[in-house]
Amino acid sequence: MLMLEYLNAGRLLFRREKELNRALMIAIMFVLCMLTLLTLLLNVGAGQSTKDSWPMFRHDPAHIGSSTSTAPSTNQTLWIQKTSGQVWSSPVVANGVVYVCSFDHNIYAFNATTGANIWTYPTGGEVFSSPAVSDGVTYVGSFDHNIYALNASTGVQLWNFTTGRAVFSSPTVFDGTLFVGSDDHNVYALNAQTGKRLWSYETGAEVQSSAAVSDGLVYIGSNDTNIYALNAATGKKVWNYTTGSYVASSPAVANGMIYVGSYDNNTYALNATTGALIWNCTTGYDICIQSSLAVQGNILYTGSSHLFSFTTKGVSALTGITSIGENVYALNSTTGAIIWNYTTGGGVWSSPAVSEGTVYVGSGDSKLYALNASSGIFQWSYETGGAIYSSPAVANGVVYVGSTDNNVYAIGPNTSTATSGTPLNTYYIIIAAVAVVFAVAAVISLLLRKRPK
Numbered sequence: 001m002l003m004l005e006y007l008n009a010g011r012l013l014f015r016r017e018k019e020l021n022r023a024l025m026i027a028i029m030f031v032l033c034m035l036t037l038l039t040l041l042l043n044v045g046a047g048q049s050t051k052d053s054w055p056m057f058r059h060d061p062a063h064i065g066s067s068t069s070t071a072p073s074t075n076q077t078l079w080i081q082k083t084s085g086q087v088w089s090s091p092v093v094a095n096g097v098v099y100v101c102s103f104d105h106n107i108y109a110f111n112a113t114t115g116a117n118i119w120t121y122p123t124g125g126e127v128f129s130s131p132a133v134s135d136g137v138t139y140v141g142s143f144d145h146n147i148y149a150l151n152a153s154t155g156v157q158l159w160n161f162t163t164g165r166a167v168f169s170s171p172t173v174f175d176g177t178l179f180v181g182s183d184d185h186n187v188y189a190l191n192a193q194t195g196k197r198l199w200s201y202e203t204g205a206e207v208q209s210s211a212a213v214s215d216g217l218v219y220i221g222s223n224d225t226n227i228y229a230l231n232a233a234t235g236k237k238v239w240n241y242t243t244g245s246y247v248a249s250s251p252a253v254a255n256g257m258i259y260v261g262s263y264d265n266n267t268y269a270l271n272a273t274t275g276a277l278i279w280n281c282t283t284g285y286d287i288c289i290q291s292s293l294a295v296q297g298n299i300l301y302t303g304s305s306h307l308f309s310f311t312t313k314g315v316s317a318l319t320g321i322t323s324i325g326e327n328v329y330a331l332n333s334t335t336g337a338i339i340w341n342y343t344t345g346g347g348v349w350s351s352p353a354v355s356e357g358t359v360y361v362g363s364g365d366s367k368l369y370a371l372n373a374s375s376g377i378f379q380w381s382y383e384t385g386g387a388i389y390s391s392p393a394v395a396n397g398v399v400y401v402g403s404t405d406n407n408v409y410a411i412g413p414n415t416s417t418a419t420s421g422t423p424l425n426t427y428y429i430i431i432a433a434v435a436v437v438f439a440v441a442a443v444i445s446l447l448l449r450k451r452p453k
Contacts, residue, residue, distance in 0.1 A: 054393035054400075055094045056132035057170035058292055058351065062253040063212040065294030065301075070397040071355035075370070075382040078398055078410040079115030083108065085126065086386070087402025090170070090351070093395035094133040094152070099140075100390075100400075100408050101127035107140055107148070108408070109155060112395070115410060119155030123148060130170040130210075130391075132178070134192060139178055141167025147180055147188075149195060159195035163188065168208040169220075170250075177232070179218050181207025187220055187228070189235060199235030203228065210250040210292075212258075214272070219258050221247025227260055227268070229275060239275035243268065250292040250351075252300075255333055259293045259300055267293065267302055267329075269336060279336035283329050291391070292351040294359070296373065299339060300331040301359050303348025328352065328361055328369070330376060340376035344369060351391035353399070360399050362388025368401055368411065382411050 058065045085104030092099050097118060098110045103126040109118040125143030132139045138152045143166040149158040164184030171180045177198065178190045183206040189198040204224030211220040217238060218230045223246040229238040244264030251260040257278055258270040269278040283304055291303040304327050328348055330339040346364025353360045358379060359371045364387040370379040385405030392401040398412030 052396035053094045054395045055092055055134065056172060057090055057092070057130040057210050057391070058250060058252065061172055061174040061213040063210070063250055063292065064252050064254055065292065065351060065353050066296040067353065067355040067394045069355055069395050071358055071394050072397055072399055072412040074413070075380045075411060076414050078412045078414050080410070081108070081110055081115045081117065081408045083406050083408065085406060086404040087406065087408055088128050088389045088404070089402060090130040090391035091393045091400040091402060091408065092131050092133055093393055093400060097152070098400050098408070098410070099131040099133060099138050100402055101129060101131065101140055102406070103127065107131065107138070107150065107155070109138070110408065112398070112410070121148070121150055121155045121157070125166070128168050132171040132173045134173040137192065139171040139173060139192070141169060141171060141180055143167070147171065147178070147190070149192070161188070161190055161195045161197065170210040172211045172213055174213040179211040179213060181209060181211065181220055183208070187211065187218070187230065187235070189232070201228070201230055201235045201237065208248045212251045212253045214253040217272070219251040219253060221249060221251065221260060223248065227251065227258065227270065241268070241270055241275045241277070252293045252295050254295040257333070259295065259333070261291065261293065261302060267300070267331065267336070269333070281331055281336035281338065283327070283338070291349055294352040294354045295333065296354045298333045299373065300333050301328065301352040301354060301373070302331070303328050303350060303352065303361060305347025305349050305364065326363070328359065328371065328376070330373070342369070342371055342376045342378070346387060349389040353392045353394050355394040360392045360394060362390060362392060362401055364389070366403070368392060368399065382409070384409060
């Protein structure tokens with residue numbers, strides 16, 4: 001009889017052990033499902049972060065100057081950060097950080113939401129070039145003839161490459177290669193990881209234009225009056241097109257065409273494959289300089305201003321410049337016909353940025369303008385203390401721009417919502433973390449209920 005009781009007790013313990021193991025397996029599967037959900041949510045957040053970045057001059061390697069990010073509808077100040085020199089460099093935004101350069105020789109990293117300084121890196125000369133950020137590295141050129149690669153998180157130098165003269169051109173990074181021009185007349189392709197020169201192509205004058213990259217070709221202008229298409233892998237010239245004057249404007253690539261401005265008063269549309277002229281439109285004044293074009297759909301946006309000369313000795317002394325060309329233009333991308341133009345109070349060196357149906361552009365009259373992209377109707381302006389030659393960047397509901405008053409501005413809603421700079425993936429992380437906590441609590445509760453007495 002006693003043996004039978006022992007056997008019954010053993011069967012009961014075995015059955016409860018099986019139930020416990022089954023419950024434990026269910027609980028483990030539940031936790032794994034929650035961890036999978038966490039991973040998916042983080043990936044969604046990362047996708048949002050990519051969407052809301054502006055990681056290089058003109059936004060992307062094709063230099064279209066257009067973003068799918070949310071954009072500010074009013075001219076509220078989010079923050080202002082002061083440097084010790086004029087800011088002609090255009091801000092870029094990546095992973096919640098704004099990178100921008102100044103004539104005080106420094107490269108700055110600011111928190112995109114608060115404006116807090118994260119790090120500062122001193123170069124040996126004034127910095128006109130705009131940074132590019134790729135794979136955790138910030139790249140920029142300086143008047144000290146160098147191109148720098150810095151750790152994007154810490155500002156620690158990884159490498160530098162020395163050209164023959166000042167670097168006005170802004171780096172473009174694509175598929176592990178950095179493309180940039182120099183006043184030594186060359187276009188360079190460098191290994192983005194090591195800084196090793198892959199190839200260089202010599203033009204007939206300074207290269208102050210910034211390269212656009214698309215479909216295996218590098219497009220860039222030169223002060224020798226030409227626009228060049230170079231093989232991205234070898235640097236071999238595929239074609240060139242000769243304009244009537246300097247080409248410091250940076251090409252934009254879209255719709256199978258190259259769009260670029262010249263000091264000869266014209267905006268050009270060229271066949272991207274052959275370099276054949278599709279159309280040209282006179283948008284400038286005598287001896288005009290063109291800003292770089294933005295492209296959205298079938299409309300191009302650009303500005304015009306009177307020419308003045310740079311020297312490789314520096315430009316910090318240039319103040320009080322008088323400009324006679326003061327217009328922002330919208331052009332039909334197929335025909336070049338002028339759709340609308342808007343007159344500001346100063347020359348428009350700044351290159352337009354387009355987001356959510358609004359064109360943002362700076363002017364020599366010290367103002368950043370927000371114009372309706374379809375009609376050119378004035379929406380609002382934001383006044384700084386100096387001329388704006390920097391080109392705006394739009395990311396996560398904020399417009400970032402520099403000014404010759406030495407300041408960097410963040411213009412957008414000053415609230416604690418995600419659109420004012422709080423990364424959306426933070427919310428995903430919080431939601432997923434709460435879900436995992438509830439899953440763990442459920443597992444513990446289940447185990448306690450199933451424990452044998």
